[in-house]
Amino acid sequence: MKIVFSTRTFGRHSKWKWQQDKGVIMAEAAQSFDKPFDKAQESLRAESLPETRQPIGWAGKTLQEMIAESERLLVETGHYWGVERLSLKEGDPIRYEKIWSRLRGGIVGARETALNISASPIVREIGELCFGLFTPEGDSITLSTGIMAHVHTMSEAIKHMVRSGYETDPEIHPGDVFVNNDPQLGDVHNADVMEMLPIFYEGEVVGWAAGVTHETDVGAPQPASMPVGTTSRYEDGWILSCQKVGTHDKLRRDYENRINTAVRTPFYWLLDEKCRIAGCRIIRDNVLRLIQEEGLDTYKNFIREVIEDTRRAFQNNLRMMTVPGTYRFPSFMDVTHAIDRGRMPEYAAVNSLMNCPLEMRIGVDCSFELDVDGAGKWGYHSFNCTPSGLQGGLWVALCQTLIPNDKVNDGAYLATRFNTPYGTWANPDNPAVSNTLSWMFLIPCFTGMFHGLSTAFVARGYLEEVVAGYPFTGNLTQGGGPNHLGNPNGAWSNFEHSCCGTSARYIFDGETACAAVWNPEGDMGDVEAWELLEPLLYLGRNIRPNTGGPGKFRGGLGFESIRMVYHTPYQVMFNGREGHVFQCSGLFGGYPGATGYRHSVKKTDMKERIARQQDYPVRDVDPENSQVEAHVKGEILKDQNLYHIPDPHREYDLYISLLAGGHGVGDVLERDPALVISDLNEGYLLPRYRGSIYGVVASQGQDGKWVLDAPATQARRAEMRQQRLARSQSVEEWMAQTRPRVEKQEFIEPVRKMYRQSHELSEKWRREYREFWGLPEDWQPAQDI
């Protein structure tokens, strides 16, 4: 069974039956902008018990009727709400742009103002928040910067409430506050909590203001916001499934009480709630002021027209910048819970390999389809995804590729389709899977989309847009335990992984320590801010050599943080990133960025070193010549198992976090030797790799500076090209050698399991695999041994 989850089918939502309760009806009082909002709320409440309640949609319709009509018109006319002519834009373009700028500016201003209410470094320092304005049916009109993935996940949550009949139960009134962090309804993972406030004008819902922030802790059995090692939804922590938690723009006391008991960091959670509500109120006030000045009908026409405008702009850009065809860029992720045997259920304590065979299809009719047919099965781990999460990932990728210069809203999303086969990690047939770290599979998946679009941009000559995707955003450092402030139940999620190196472009190296796919304007945060929250000191934070993927243009470099557990008897700590696999390839001959590894030194002599004022490690630099290990004594933990249940660390233990670099573009032997010399002199390239990767011959002067030997480099590179041809073989020969191993599936169990699952879940995958390797029709991958 396949479910095509798209704007045109909404198949996943069909299960959400709602009961219309016609007995609960309320009369709406008209609200005008010059009437103080709180008084308007009071008057509405006073009138909220009468026997008859009018629908809150437009022209006497319910919101549910509006969403059905919107979808019908899109299918029947091909245009959002059947808007065939952009009459406002064409008739008065200045006014059209002015309205847009006011709405957009209001939302950006709301974000910048509201984040100051939060106390969490994740929100204040990193900017892990985003606001959006939505239509009454839940389509996004405009959004702020920040974690833009949630512009569409919030849309999904609003649509869920509309489809489920919230209009009649629990009812939707002015000043109501709804909260969601349920990935099954509209989210990526429950760490991202969203507030949604309806905007009423004269008794009608004219839109929704919504905002999302990333929390510090979610009240799971393990501390922090994105626990690793959870095997089902029942271990994911606190999940709020589109709940009404406030009225009159305020949280209910019972909900505030629950916050205090549900999570380890209620202080941050509560202030984040207030941050989101404040942002939504700013957006609402801005919308009401605009309606007052421009008129309700103009506003109503505008919000539909601007979404249709963006839908068309997306298709125009597709036609302008790409080439119709099929693009395939698979990606992978290792899951390494075999090391947790005895500490996790037996069925969950296994190693797995995620297969994401992303196919992107661009039609000559400007259709845009993503398809992960062939993906593997969901698992008893934290990394499963929901279709809602995938839509969020698609959205954040679109913002950075095909619609960066146009009005950004759900119009682009409406022009796309996404096939997420049922039963896979992308659309589990088990509603109780764990989703705490869906990004671990989402990020590789959407790297494939960046690669596909970059291939198209190269074909059309728009080389300035080419980028080899993002690296995986890790290492993700999280933990908890008794903290330095006396809290026996501390929890923290460090977000310096918002600043991984970005991948190379067609014409430039990638940026070092720069951004994350889910928050392209992310910040690593000051070490002092993290030290306030976490009982760990930063001994050092340095750019890490050789982390960017080599190429004619190399990936931007990642960095390393050397942390020491301090002022606590112990902390449990996680890692999180790829270790045994590259998540994807580079582009046009570029290599992928380096993988990560976990690295701790336990039972150290740091306390004694500090007391004696001896040297201590402030950098690590090279895994084969670790400067940490050279400057401290202790038990070394160093392996590629980066997904594991919390690992206890004691005071003065060291934890080294390696942040990823981006992927490379182009042949390494075409890299300008001057750039290689520059990297050597900056400490970005370990000297022993100047020859083996780049064929550069150089020597180090007495001042320590590297100097190029250009003729020798030219000769060395010519020699290396000949060596490539000498040690390579034809693909035909290689396939003949490899085929017996494939037929017998002589691979490690995670690889065998990956092939088994893809064969079980996809007829297309089965057929193409057998055809490629020339296997008989009745061939099946080996069963588990």
Add this chain to the structure above:
Amino acid sequence: MATKTYDKKTIADLIDARLPWTEVKNMMSSYKDPDRFDKYLEILQESVPWDERILLPLGPHLFIVQKAHGEIVTKSRSGFEFGDYRENWKLKARIFVRDTNEKYEEIYPHLSHADPEWMELREFYDPIDGTLLYVEAVPPGYPIVHNFQPDIEAFYRDWLGRAL
């Protein structure tokens, strides 16, 4: 909205990575120039040592070209022909597979590369001059990926408004 356009030298500088960042940034922030493709093809055509007409670039060294008698093939800058453009060009390339720690560690430090039991790097070289055309990172046993299958005829006919 005025239609943006760039002169041929600017596009040539972009291709050769000689354009300053500020100009590239302005290009990124502007609406796209509709005549880019034709200028781009013209510059690329002048840069290759053979005469077949370039229909679609696949990368810095690979092109889909039309031969004199109409056959459409994938061809490298060095002049190697990989056969019909609808077939995966990688199948006609030279291949070198990094599937041991020793091979990996020519490129990556220890522990900073994939585990060869989980994943291998397949390097596809131009059979004439040894240019590294693509690096594929996949688990052992994964079919060679056909990254891009363009619908060239429809592209020219329906999007560019001209025959091949």
